[in-house]
Amino acid sequence: MSQMQVRALRVSGDSDMPVESDVALPLPGEGQIRVRIEACGLNFADLLMLNGTYQDTPERPFTLGMEVAGIVDSAGPGAGHFAPGTRVAVFGGQGGLAEAGIFDAARAVALPDGMDAVAAAAFQIAYGTSHVALDHRARLVPGETLLVLGAAGGVGLTAVEIGKRMGARVIACARGADKLEVARAAGADHLIDAGTADIRAEVKALGGADVVYDPVGGEQFTAALRACRPEARILTIGFASGEVPQIKANHLLVKNVSVLGLYWGGYLSFRPEVITRSLATLLGWYAAGEIRPHVSHVLPFDRAKEGLELLRTRQATGKVVIRIPD
Structure with missing residues (x-):
């Protein structure tokens, strides 16, 4: 298949507002695949990219969207193991809020049967971050107490779920009863309302924490x-x-x-096998029905900016996914 024109949500110039544009996609090069994108998961890092404060912000202009799910439509030399028609999830780092994109095949995984595009687009970053953090970095063991801050957010909720799966006693900290109920449903044993409670006092009353998972920072880290x-x-x-x-x-x-x-993304450059092993474990858990992404909002492509605003104003729980039509 030859070059194609696609719609994409682009960041350019000095503006922090992305704009829908037409982009020409060439054929994939060495080790690359071209993917017709069905869904794109939004992440807090997308907001950081808009103001240039993310550690891996691309040079402008670029297309927003760090992780996608879709169908391979062509493969470059060296990427033939992803034949056209293969369903994949890709952590591309950018390029996801578009009708199609070109990605390194090394950043793609084939999807198991029964995993739809929305679940796949919500999966890699959130689950991958929490699993590598808790298993590879913190060496969490059964019976330990895990405190999860921001426990209803994109990564925090997966930390609750994975921590419980790994045998920990999980204390979930989030703002408001509705978000705490989401954390309870994911397996939390104890709930702390970050908006009203003394986090330090309540955690100490529960015996203290062996591992703290902190995507929040600030005063909550100190507590x-x-x-x-x-x-x-x-x-x-x-x-x-x-x-x-x-x-x-x-x-x-x-x-x-x-x-x-x-x-999490840094491992791709110096120890990619850590991510490969982790995703294999996580996809196995998914296939066994042991984990399931929580997606609070699924929006069409023309409402992608609304999805970003849901993240900015912390109205979402779990993930926000943009479904991209043909």
Whole structure:
């Protein structure tokens, strides 16, 4: 198949508002596949890209959308294992909010039978982040207490689900009864309302935390640190509060606490096998019915900006997915 014209939501110039544009897609090159996109999962990082504060923000102009699901329509040299017609999910880092895109085949996985495009587009980043964080970085073991901040968000909710699957006692912290109920449904054993409760006091009353999963930062990080047990591990996943916490090293020393950074996408450049193994485990859990993405909103392509605003205003739980028509 030859070059094609597609609609895409592009970021260009100095504007932080993406604009729908027509883009010409060539044939895929060495090690690449061209995918007709059926769904694109939105992430908080998309918002950071708009204002240029994400660690992997592409040069402008670029197409928003970090993860997609769709059907391969052509494969370049060296990517023939993804034959046309193969259903795939791709973590491309960009290019997802479009009718089609060209991606490195190394960033694609074939979808299991029974996994639809919406679930697949909501899967890789959220589940991958939480599984690598809890399993590879924190070495969470059964019986430990896991405190999840931002527990109803895109990654936080998967941390609740995966932590419970790994045998932890899970304390979920989120704002408001509705979001806490979503966390309860994902397996949380204890609930803390971040809007009204004293996080430190409530976690300590529950015996303290062995592992803290923190995509929020700010004051919640400080409260969680003070509620840690000796030899606890704190995972810094992101800073949705907008405040990067400043850590006093003497506090770590006194309790023998470790702070562990986790940037899931970074493993693609220096240890891609970590992601490969993790996704194989996660897709196996999905096939067995042990995990299921929570998608609070599925919107058509022409409402993609509305989807981004749902993330910005924290009205979503779990994931927001944009369904892209033919």
